Amino acid sequence: MLNRRGTEDVSEFEQQAGPWIALTRVFVGLLLLYEAVVGGWWKVGTISSGPNPEWLGDEAGAAIVSTAEQAIEQGTYGWYATLLEAVVIPYAPLWSSLATLAQVAAGIALVLGLWTRPAAIIGLLYFLPVFHFGTIRTSPLFAVPIAFAFVANAGRYSGLDAILTRRSDAIGRATRLANATGVFPKRWYPGAAAALGAIAVYYYLSVPMMEETRIALVGLELAVFAGLTALGLVLVFRGRETIPVAADMIRIFVGYRFLHEIFVRVDPGLNALPGWASADAQAAVFEAIAATHVTPVSVVIETLMLPAIGVWVVVFAIVQTATGLALLVGWRTRLAGAVAVGYLLGLISLGFVRLAPLLLMGTIVAATIGGRYVSLDAVAGRDVTPPNLPAVLGAPALGVAVVFVSIGAVLGVEPGGYGETTGAIALVMLGIVAAAVAAGTGVDRLSTLESTDRLATSADD
Secondary structure (H helix, E strand, O other): OEOOOOOEOOOHHHHHHHHHHHHHHHHHHHHHHHHHHOOOOOOOOOOOOOOOOOOOOOOOOHHHHHHHHHHHHOOOOHHHHHHHHHHHHHHHHHHHHHHHHHHHHHHHHHHHOOOHHHHHHHHHHHHHHHHOOOOOOHHHHHHHHHHHHHHHOHHHOOOHHHHHOOOOOHHHHHHHHHOOOOOOOHHHHHHHHHHHHHHHHHHHHHHHHOOOHHHHHHHHHHHHHHHHHHHHHHHHHOOOOHHHHHHHHHHHHHHHHHHHHHHOOOOOOOOOOOOOOOHHHHHHHHHHHHHHOOHHHHHHHHHHHHHHHHHHHHHHHHHHHHHHHHHHHOOOHHHHHHHHHHHHHHHHHHOOOOHHHHHHHHHHHHHHOOOOOOOHHHHHOOOOOOOOOOHHHHHHHHHHHHHHHHHHHHHOOOOOOOOOOHHHHHHHHHHHHHHHHHHHHHHHHHHHHHHHHHHHHHHHO
16 A cells, blocks of 8 residues: 555654665665765776776776686685686676676666665675675675665655656556565565575685685675574564664674674774774874875874874774674664764764775664664663654755765865875765765655645645
8 A cells, every 4th residue: 555655654663764764775875876986996987087997998897807816816615716717707898887887877776766676686786796706895884785775665765766656657557566676475584584594604604714814704794694684584574574673684783893893803994994903003094094184184183183092092992892782782772873873974084984984874774773673772672763854954964965075076086096085085975974864854854744734634624
C-alpha cells in the first residue's frame, strides 16, 4: 500500500529516521562522484586535468592491470587470482570503462534518489570485487552505507523514487519494479543467513593463511561484513524491523572499525585515523598537514597541537577507543554516536581527508538510527528514537555547502593528491557533508507540508 508520499507505509520509527536515510544516501552519492572525479582512485578528472589516462584513454586498463598484478603477487585468494588472470587482465580496457560508468552512474542515481536499489546493487558489484585487490580503506567503508541505502530503499525520502512511484503510468510501474530488485521472500532469509555465515567462516579462516597483511585484512573485513549481514537477516526473519536492524549492523561495524584503527592500524596518516601512534609519528603527520592546509587551520596546528602533541595523542586514543567500544556494544548509542560524528568532523577539518569522511557515512547511520537491537541500550530499555533534523537547517547548510565547495575549487583540488591539497579537499569534504544535511532536511520539510495539508483538510471538513 502506498501512502501520500508515494511510498510504502512505514513504521513511525522509520518515518523519524527518514531525514537521516536521505542524508546518508546523498552523502554516499556525492562521495562516490568525488572519488570518481578527483579521489584516490580518480577516473574522470577535472576540466584542467582531463580524464585519468590509466582509466580512460590510450592507456585505459593500465590501473586495473597494475593493481591486479600487485594483488596476485601479494598472494590474494587463488580463485580470485585465476579470475583476474582469465577474465579481468585480458579485457582490462573494457573493465576500466565499465568501472568508471558504474561508479558515476551509481553516484548520480544515489544523489537523485532515482532507482536507488539498482544503483546500490551496481555500487556493491563495483566495490566487493575491488575489495579483493586489497583496498581495505575505501571498499568496505563505501560498501556498508551503499548496502544500507539498498535495504532502506533510500530514494523514498527526498528522492525522485518518491515522486515517480506515485505515478500510475509505465514510469511509475517501472520505478516500483526497479526498486523491488533484489528483494526476496522472507522465508529464504534463514538459508541466505546460513550461506553468509559459511562465507564469513571461510574468510575468517583464510586470515592466518595470508602472508601479506593487507590481503589478510581483506579476509577479516569480509568475514565481519558477511557475518553481520547474516545476523541482520536472522533478526529480520524473527520479526525485527528491517531499517533499525540494518542500522545496528552498521553500528557494530563502525565500532569495530574505530577499534581497528586503534589496535591494528598503528601508523598515522591522512588515509587513517590517528590511532595509538607515537607522538613523533603523529607530529610528522600534522606537520605535513600544516604545510598544505589553509592558513587558519595551519596556525591552529602549529600553535595549539604540535607543542602539545603528546597530550593530543592521548586524547585521540581515548576518544576513539571509548566511542568505538560504546558503539560496538550499543551503550549510550546516541551520545557515543554524537561524539564519534563530532570527532570525525574535527579530523576532517584538521586534514584527515581520506578515511574519516568515508567512516563518517556509516557513523551517521549508527549515531542516529542504531541502538534499537543487539545493544546494551535495548537491554536497559533506553529510548533510541532517531533525533530530529530541523528543517530550518536546510538553507544554511546548503549555503555552507556552496561556499565551502566553491572555495575548495578555487584553491584547487589535485586529482589523487589528497596529501598535496589538504586544505582544499577538507573544505570540499565539509561542503559535501553540509549538502547532505540540506538534503536530509528536505524530508522534514515534506513532512511539515503534509501535516499542514492534513490540518487544512480537517478544518475544511
